[in-house]
Amino acid sequence: MLMIGPPGSGKTMLAGRIPTIMPELSLEESLEVTKIHSIVGLLPPDKPLLTLRPFRSPHHTISDVALIGGGQNPHPGEISLAHHGVLFLDELPEFNRNVLESLRQPLEGRKVTVSRASGSFTFPASFLLVGAMNPCPCGNFTHPDKECRCTPREIQRYISRISGPLLDRIDIHVEVPPLKAGEFSGPPSEDSLTIRERIKKAREIQRARFKGKRIFTNAQMGNKDIEKYCSLNEEGKTLLQAAIDNMGLSGRAYHRILKVSRTIADLEGKENIETYHLAEAIQYRSLDKRLWW
Numbered sequence: 001m002l003m004i005g006p007p008g009s010g011k012t013m014l015a016g017r018i019p020t021i022m023p024e025l026s027l028e029e030s031l032e033v034t035k036i037h038s039i040v041g042l043l044p045p046d047k048p049l050l051t052l053r054p055f056r057s058p059h060h061t062i063s064d065v066a067l068i069g070g071g072q073n074p075h076p077g078e079i080s081l082a083h084h085g086v087l088f089l090d091e092l093p094e095f096n097r098n099v100l101e102s103l104r105q106p107l108e109g110r111k112v113t114v115s116r117a118s119g120s121f122t123f124p125a126s127f128l129l130v131g132a133m134n135p136c137p138c139g140n141f142t143h144p145d146k147e148c149r150c151t152p153r154e155i156q157r158y159i160s161r162i163s164g165p166l167l168d169r170i171d172i173h174v175e176v177p178p179l180k181a182g183e184f185s186g187p188p189s190e191d192s193l194t195i196r197e198r199i200k201k202a203r204e205i206q207r208a209r210f211k212g213k214r215i216f217t218n219a220q221m222g223n224k225d226i227e228k229y230c231s232l233n234e235e236g237k238t239l240l241q242a243a244i245d246n247m248g249l250s251g252r253a254y255h256r257i258l259k260v261s262r263t264i265a266d267l268e269g270k271e272n273i274e275t276y277h278l279a280e281a282i283q284y285r286s287l288d289k290r291l292w293w
Contacts, residue, residue, distance in 0.1 A: 002092070002131045002167070005176030006143040011132035014176070015088045018130060019053045020192040022085075023200045029084045032124060036076050036083055054085030054127075060094035064102045070114040074121040079106050082127035092131040093161035100166055103129065107169045110220075129170065133162070143178060171219075171256045172284040202266040218263045223255065230258040236278045243282045257281045 003011045025033065034050045037043045043050070058067060058078045069077030079087055089095060106112045110126040135141035136155045140148040150158075167173070206217050209229060215221060221229065232240065244254060258273075261281035265273045 001129070001172045001174070002133070002170045003174055003176045004133050004135055004142075006134060006141075006146070006178055007139045009176045009178045011176050012088075012090055015057075015086070015090075015130045015132060016055065017192065018086050018128070019055050021195040021199060022053050022128075023196065023203055025051055025053055025084060033084055036080050036124070040075055040081065042081070054082050055088065056082040056085070056127075057088040057090065060089075060091050062095070062099060064096070064099045067099055068102045068106070068112055068114070069121075069123050070116075072116075074114045074116055076123045077112070079103070079112060079125040079127055080123040083124045085127060087127045087129050089129070089131045092133040093158055097161065097163075100161075101163065104166055104169060131170070135159075142175060145178075168250055168252050171260050174284060198267060201269070202263065205266045205269070218259045218266070221259060221262075226255055226258050230262045230273060232258075232273060232278065233275065235275045236273065239275060239278055240282070243285075247285065249285065253285060257285060260284060 003014065005011055030049055030051055033054060034043060034048075037050060037054075056078050062078065065071055065077065067078045069075060069080055092100070106125040106127075107129060110124070111122055112125045113120055113122045115121075136148055136150040137158050138149045140146040141150065141155055148155075203217065210216060210220075210225075213225075215225070218229075240254070240257065243249065243257075249257075257278070258281075261273050261278045264277040264280055265271075268277075270277070
């Protein structure tokens with residue numbers, strides 16, 4: 001997930017709330033998370049078993065070894081410490097390009113392999129990547145009230161720090177507009193527990209769907225699973241084809257849109273993907289065309 005918006009729009013706050021709406025760790029997941037934190041000496045002495053989903057937020061000056069893992073005596077990096085949790089990268093364009101590009105393989109394979117002369121070491125890395133960034137160097141490019149001082153070239157140079165191949169691997173891109181004064185107080189919204197229950201029900205649907213397979217969520221589906229579980233009606237096929245033609249989306253983006261639309265349908269408890277589910281999933285790829293290309 002990538003959030004883009006001006007400073008003060010609440011991107012960091014939103015990222016910090018994500019673990020509160022994710023389902024609780026299962027016992028197996030807790031053991032995996034505990035092992036990883038124990039290896040690097042981050043297991044609190046009073047907590048022999050970690051039960052909360054990790055939330056890791058490394059600074060943009062982090063090295064690729066610290067993020068991915070490795071070293072002379074290979075050890076897990078931040079992406080493994082975020083296993084079964086959230087890896088939050090704030091000010092995404094400020095990270096070193098090599099550091100960001102090193103995320104591409106773990107995002108696909110959900111694990112990372114570090115090779116050294118002494119041998120190869122594989123660490124788990126099934127995490128939810130959440131990135132946040134301003135739309136331009138000054139931050140006001142999409143602000144409704146403040147004037148942007150950046151030139152088109154400066155904006156393009158800033159945005160292009162996030163490569164197309166990395167962006168292609170991020171399922172959801174959303175713009176986060178700033179709140180106006182009257183919007184800070186309003187009618188009560190859903191609390192985290194309510195949202196979590198809805199997500200848990202969707203996860204239960206997915207577990208039943210993939211029973212007997214070595215996958216547990218829609219995000220883990222391969223091409224054959226997508227063909228089987230993400231079928232579209234004729235209206236949906238026409239809409240998706242039009243989106244691909246107009247936005248120049250890749251084959252990877254095509255499959256990710258189908259996975260997201262399947263998840264949106266699951267959250268509503270719908271057996272089939274309706275056209276409006278697909279339209280919402282396509283909307284989450286709109287930054288591909290608006291800012292990157």
